[in-house]
Amino acid sequence: MSQKISVVENILSANDQIAQKNRAAFDQAGVFAINIMASPGAGKTTFILKTMEALQGRLRLGVIEGDVAGSIDAEKAAAAGLPAVQINTGGDCHLDAVMLSNALPALPLDQLDLVIVENVGNLICPASFALGTHLNVLIASIPEGDDKPYKYPGMYRGVQALIISKIDLLPYVTFDMDYFRRGVEMLNPGLVTFPVSAKTGEGMQAWADWLVEKVHSK
Amino acid sequence: MHELSITQNILEIALRHAEQAGAREIKGIDILIGRYSSFVDDSIQFYWDIIAKGTIAENAVLHFQRVPVEFTCQDCGAVYEPQEDDFACPRCLSPRVRVTRGEELRVESIEVET
Numbered sequence: 001m002s003q004k005i006s007v008v009e010n011i012l013s014a015n016d017q018i019a020q021k022n023r024a025a026f027d028q029a030g031v032f033a034i035n036i037m038a039s040p041g042a043g044k045t046t047f048i049l050k051t052m053e054a055l056q057g058r059l060r061l062g063v064i065e066g067d068v069a070g071s072i073d074a075e076k077a078a079a080a081g082l083p084a085v086q087i088n089t090g091g092d093c094h095l096d097a098v099m100l101s102n103a104l105p106a107l108p109l110d111q112l113d114l115v116i117v118e119n120v121g122n123l124i125c126p127a128s129f130a131l132g133t134h135l136n137v138l139i140a141s142i143p144e145g146d147d148k149p150y151k152y153p154g155m156y157r158g159v160q161a162l163i164i165s166k167i168d169l170l171p172y173v174t175f176d177m178d179y180f181r182r183g184v185e186m187l188n189p190g191l192v193t194f195p196v197s198a199k200t201g202e203g204m205q206a207w208a209d210w211l212v213e214k215v216h217s218k
Numbered sequence: 219m220h221e222l223s224i225t226q227n228i229l230e231i232a233l234r235h236a237e238q239a240g241a242r243e244i245k246g247i248d249i250l251i252g253r254y255s256s257f258v259d260d261s262i263q264f265y266w267d268i269i270a271k272g273t274i275a276e277n278a279v280l281h282f283q284r285v286p287v288e289f290t291c292q293d294c295g296a297v298y299e300p301q302e303d304d305f306a307c308p309r310c311l312s313p314r315v316r317v318t319r320g321e322e323l324r325v326e327s328i329e330v331e332t
Contacts (some may be wrong), residue, residue: 001332002245007235007325011227093220125220125256128323150303153287155255156315186289186305186315193221 015129018097022104022132029109032215033117034096035131037155038139039148040121043165043198045073047139048116049080050198054208054217059215064103066095083107094126100128108179114215123148127158128170136216141166146176149183158186161194163207168197221261224323225269229263231325232275241330244275248329252285252322259284266276287320 010016013151026033038044045065052061062083065073074086085101097151100117107115117133119126127136138159140148143166149156156162170177184191194210196203228249236244251257259282270276290297291307292314298307306313 002329003239003332004327004329005235005239005241006232006327008233008327009231009324009325011224011231011325014227014230015223092223096223128220128256147303150305151319154254155319157254157321181304182313186313187317189314189316 012128012130015097018101019130019132022097022100023134024132025101025104025109025133026115026134029112031109031112031115032135032218033115033131033133034135034137035117035119035126035133036137036139037119037123037159038121038131038141039123039144042121042139042141042144044118044121044139045076046198047163047165048118049076049197050201050204051116051208051211052077052082053082054204055114055212058208058212060111062107062109062112062115064107064115064117066099066118068092068108068120083112089120093120093122093124094129095131096129097131100131106154114211123155125154127155135160135214137161137163139163139165140180142169143173143177146174146180147183149180149187151189156184156191159188159191159194161210162188164193164195166197166199167195167202168200193200219225221257222265222269224257225262225265228272228280228325229266229275231268232278232328233273235328236274236330239330239332241332242274242276244328245277245331246281246329247275248281248283248326250283250285250322250324250326254317254320254321255288255323257323283326285320285322288318289315290318291315 063077066087074084077084136159194207293312294310298308
């Protein structure tokens with residue numbers, strides 16, 4: 001006999017459950033965790049290293065680097081003196097909660113205040129896969145263009161902070177900031193936004209101060 | 219590429235619910251995919267044909283229902299599908315809007331033979 005059974009289950013619920021376990025592990029260790037997402041070439045690694053400089057002496061920081069292959073980014077972070085772990089996704093275009101869960105034992109969580117997870121460079125799916133971090137952050141760099149909120153709305157929906165990076169390039173490229181910000185505001189009303197240049201240092205202190213505040217008020 | 223893990227999740231959900239119902243075979247699966255959910259149904263079907271082989275779901279037909287994006291204007295209440303390059307309310311032009319539909323990614327139901 002043929003019959004229809006109601007299911008109504010989120011397809012990502014298995015990932016979400018593991019993400020909740022990751023969150024519990026962070027909370028138990030008293031660590032605040034953020035998930036940084038951006039397109040390839042947006043400057044995620046440089047931004048993280050500059051963030052580390054701006055946080056010097058204020059927070060104890062660890063880094064988890066997600067990439068399709070290789071360990072260049074983790075080596076950069078380790079060279080800067082940070083506890084760093086590399087996750088290679090083996091071709092997958094995003095980190096998921098299981099990959100993060102497997103990487104966590106390699107970090108001395110009890111000795112850290114903040115863990116920065118650098119997701120795979122991609123504007124399509126990383127936002128769909130919760131990791132269990134407390135904050136999702138998107139870096140949008142000026143040379144990518146002002147139309148990105150309209151082309152990758154899912155990404156702009158899934159974050160709680162937005163970094164507009166490489167603002168030192170504004171005089172040299174066509175980028176309508178009002179059009180960009182209008183798209184962001186319609187997708188994610190009230191999203192907290194930091195215009196920065198990791199190169200000149202402009203805006204980095206405001207971002208670092210906000211982050212310290214977030215970590216302490218957790 | 220990311221559709222592989224999605225497809226595995228769909229299979230796992232369908233098999234679990236079919237087993238609970240004591241089903242012999244899964245004939246069909248209804249899946250809801252919002253346009254903002256970043257997943258492509260062609261790829262899911264492609265992986266399905268490989269990974270469902272040898273299970274009671276190997277002949278299941280995947281029915282995808284694509285959900286369009288829907289915004290709701292906070293000023294005049296209009297409900298609309300936005301243009302690609304501007305999301306503002308087409309009726310009163312307000313930018314005070316909210317996404318109210320289009321992010322779904324769910325298995326809605328399965329059709330089984332018991």
